[in-house]
């Protein structure tokens with residue numbers, strides 16, 4: 092959580108094939124939202140993931156902060 096978070100607010104689509112849902116969450120909440128979804132819906136299984144279409148872009152933007160990619 093930083094002061095500049097709002098300026099660079101970036102919603103990231105989380106795709107879950109099992110639930111057939113796409114949920115957009117702020118980049119800053121991505122890891123938490125992914126974990127929460129998988130824990131609450133799938134007993135902790137790693138089912139939901141970042142939309143593959145933007146993984147490359149995400150990797151450039153945030154790979155340093157996320158251990159997801």
Ligand SMILES: [Zn+2]
Pocket residue numbers: 107108109110111128132133138139
């Ligand atoms: Zn799901």
